[in-house]
Amino acid sequence: MMRLSDEEIALIEQKRAEEKAKQDELLKSYDHYKQGRTSQFIKTNSLRETAEETRKKLYQTIYDDLVSVSKDFTFVCEKVESEAELPLYEIDDNGDEIRYGQNEEGETIWYNPKETIKLPTYGYRLAIKYTGRMPENHRYEVVPVDKTSKYSGRVIGYKMQVRGTGIDSWGKSGQMTKASSVHKKILDTIEGAFRQIEYRTAQDQRNDRIKERFKVEFSKFEKNVISIHESIFQIKLDNGITLNINGYEDSNGNIRFNKDKISFPYNMDALYLIGMLNEIKGEQ
DSSP states (O other): OOOOOHHHHHHHHHHHHHHHHHHHHHHTSHHHHHHHHHHHHHHHHHHHHHHHHHHHHHHHHHHHHHHHHOSOEEEEEEEEEEEEEEEEOOBOTTSOBOOEEEOTTSOEEEOOOSEEEEEEEEEEEEEEEEOSSOOTTOOEEEEEEEEEOTTTOOEEEEEEEEEETTOOOSSGGGEESOHHHHHHHHHHHHHHHHHHHHHHHHHHHHHHHHHHHHHHHTGGGGGGEEEEETTEEEEEOTTSOEEEEEEEEOTTSOEEEEEEEEEOSSOOOHHHHHHHHHTOOOOO
């Protein structure tokens, strides 16, 4: 077996040290930094696009289930082209990015990138909207939410959730697995909304009738009215006394008025007030 001389061993070790120094220098170079960052950038973007395709398929599946129950759903799927950007900065002797430094006053200053890598990419604007009969300015859509394992928290599927006008859509109680349940939730909500609109309309019409009748019965004091809230009229008399008159419509459709509140702007002797009120004779 041939043995190496001390000089040969020293030359081999020197060559190894030089190769290692070159390798270390390469690892700290801008080209190495750029290559690594760009490679990770491309990989991350590819994973994001894959996730977008998966999300699109999930929306499509939900839409197919819903439209099999009712034709009053539409699927919005818009591909949005964009450009992802990767900023690259100068690096220090250790190969680390230099993003910020300090000025002469000791304030932090942020550096502009040395260059920016741009990569074409895309995403989807997705929505499943309800298009059936509903009140004006009401909107409803269905979105998927993750269904997770009770113990591990791992995503094991999805549920559907209705979001829209008059719906508390953030609690788990509103998450459903059946398309028929989703459809019923929307219909029940819309039916309730129509009932509220009908009730408010009837209230507004009643208040309008009371206001018109008030103008007739209290025409002498119309100039004294300082506010009207629904069917309550506030009147300020010339002597400073303020009265709240409440109007109402009885079961026979007759409009009546009664005192709701009286305010005096000055102190009044209690015995005198009681005596005056005692003289008032109500309906027998």
